[in-house]
Amino acid sequence: MTKTLLVTDDALIIRQIIKDMATNAGWEVVGEAANGQEAIDRYRELRPDAVTLDLVMPDHDGLHALHGIMEFDPEAKVLVVSALEQRGVLKNAFKAGAADFVAKPFDKQNLQATLDQLLPEGSS
Amino acid sequence: MKAEYINPFLTSTISAFETMLGCTLTRGTPYIKNGSQPEHEVSGVIGLSGQAKGTVVLGLGREAAISAAEALLQERPPEINGDVTDAVGELANIIAGSAKAKLEHLQLSVSLPTVITGKGHCVEFPRQVTPICIPFESAWGPVTVEVGLTAQLT
Numbered sequence: 001m002t003k004t005l006l007v008t009d010d011a012l013i014i015r016q017i018i019k020d021m022a023t024n025a026g027w028e029v030v031g032e033a034a035n036g037q038e039a040i041d042r043y044r045e046l047r048p049d050a051v052t053l054d055l056v057m058p059d060h061d062g063l064h065a066l067h068g069i070m071e072f073d074p075e076a077k078v079l080v081v082s083a084l085e086q087r088g089v090l091k092n093a094f095k096a097g098a099a100d101f102v103a104k105p106f107d108k109q110n111l112q113a114t115l116d117q118l119l120p121e122g123s124s
Numbered sequence: 125m126k127a128e129y130i131n132p133f134l135t136s137t138i139s140a141f142e143t144m145l146g147c148t149l150t151r152g153t154p155y156i157k158n159g160s161q162p163e164h165e166v167s168g169v170i171g172l173s174g175q176a177k178g179t180v181v182l183g184l185g186r187e188a189a190i191s192a193a194e195a196l197l198q199e200r201p202p203e204i205n206g207d208v209t210d211a212v213g214e215l216a217n218i219i220a221g222s223a224k225a226k227l228e229h230l231q232l233s234v235s236l237p238t239v240i241t242g243k244g245h246c247v248e249f250p251r252q253v254t255p256i257c258i259p260f261e262s263a264w265g266p267v268t269v270e271v272g273l274t275a276q277l278t
Contacts, residue, residue: 011217013210017196056221058236083221104218105143 002028003119006046008039008065009054009081014104018052018081018111025112036060040068043076050118053098055082055089063092070097077118081106129273130154132226133180134258136219137269141262144218145195149267152259157249157270164268165189166204167247168216171235172224178273179255180223181247182216188264204241213237219269230275 005027007018012034019029031046033039037060043051051069055062062082069076077099084090084103093101099118102111134151141147164183172178184192186204193211194200201207216237224232240247247270249255255272 011210011214013193013196013207013214020198056234083218084225104221105140107143 002026003050004028004030004046004048005115006031006033006039006042006048006051008033008036008042008052008057008062010034010057011054014054014081017108021108021112022052022115025116027115033065036062036065036068039065040072043069044072047073050077050079050115052079052081052115055080055093063089063096066093066096066098079115079118081111126273126275129176129227130256130258130271132223133219133269133271136222136226137182137258137260137267139222140215140218141192141260141267144215145192147192147195147262147264149260149262152261154256154258157255157257163266165241165243165245166208166212167240167245168212169238169240169247170216170220172220172232172273173235174232174276175230176227176232176273176275178253178271179247179249180216180220180272181255181268181270182212182219183247183268183270184212185265185267188262188267191264209239209241213239 005022007015009015015032030048031042033042035057053062080093080098080101102114138149141149165186166184166189168182170180189208193208196211220234249272253272255270258269260267
């Protein structure tokens, strides 16, 4: 079964890069979100297998999204893809339930490998 | 401006170009920028605030800007368009975000990027700031990062 992904980043170009990478790796990108609240709304609507999440976004940020998504689905697989902010922010992301973290600037192969590890073959 | 403020931007720029674009930058000698003469056709501008305040400007020539967008999107933009300005803005954002993490003690906030295009444009720094320009050479032509950052008096 195809694994489904929701891509969240305020930068259109980063969403495009992640979408291209994920599609080439066999994921189905079912939706995009440009801020934290949109990520929560799209997650509830689409129920993807995994989410990539930027932490620094205008309006509602990534931590807001992480809390909202984990509250709705404690089993959600959320991969934080963000510039390495202060350690406290990252710590809060893991505390809130982030499954893993890839720092920007990211290498596409590293991002793909980390994403694939969220959902080992046959688990979707 | 304190020299310790420069290194994080230098290493973040090299890392962002290498990791995200597959483009190796060779560092030149940093110098104090005098005057407002532009050096490039595309500038990504980020404001920084916190216990220091200032601006970082990523400057790229036409070829470097288009090639950077091509490396990110796997498709070459025919001209300097929205894809190119998005790419330069996001690169500036990533460089500033990475440098911010290395300057944790300053508790910096990073603004959304602004991208200026066109020949002959000027990016002025406030008069009380002494910007340092870090020049780089790449296969796509010269790239610069200008950093003007001053500690906030509390």
